[in-house]
Amino acid sequence: MSRLAKNIIASETGQRFTDVTPMPTLTVKDDVVGAPGGIAYEYRLDVRLGTSVFVNKSSAGSSAFSSPLRAARRKIIEDVFGEFRPLIYQINEAIHNRNWVEANRLTEKLYQQMFEDGL
Numbered sequence: 001m002s003r004l005a006k007n008i009i010a011s012e013t014g015q016r017f018t019d020v021t022p023m024p025t026l027t028v029k030d031d032v033v034g035a036p037g038g039i040a041y042e043y044r045l046d047v048r049l050g051t052s053v054f055v056n057k058s059s060a061g062s063s064a065f066s067s068p069l070r071a072a073r074r075k076i077i078e079d080v081f082g083e084f085r086p087l088i089y090q091i092n093e094a095i096h097n098r099n100w101v102e103a104n105r106l107t108e109k110l111y112q113q114m115f116e117d118g119l
Contacts, residue, residue: 090106
């Protein structure tokens, strides 16, 4: 389990709803604030991932409670890492076929996509 998955925390909001359809949330926020005297600028970059899960209070502690939470955690993990799944499968196939050159090339491509692209 990734550190991200381990740190996804479910917390009750105290809000009550009837007949709801949960929607996933992905919010990206950045702020630019000028420093006094024109000395420096602070840049703030935030990413917020989330989804809402609605369960009956009487089901707390049961599988009817934990199953939707597990599905919501899975959804967040899929949103973050799911885009890399096809490339991981290609790496696995190259290793299975003992094509070390292709496996290395694909691994470098995965690293590039995860840590370099978009910076």
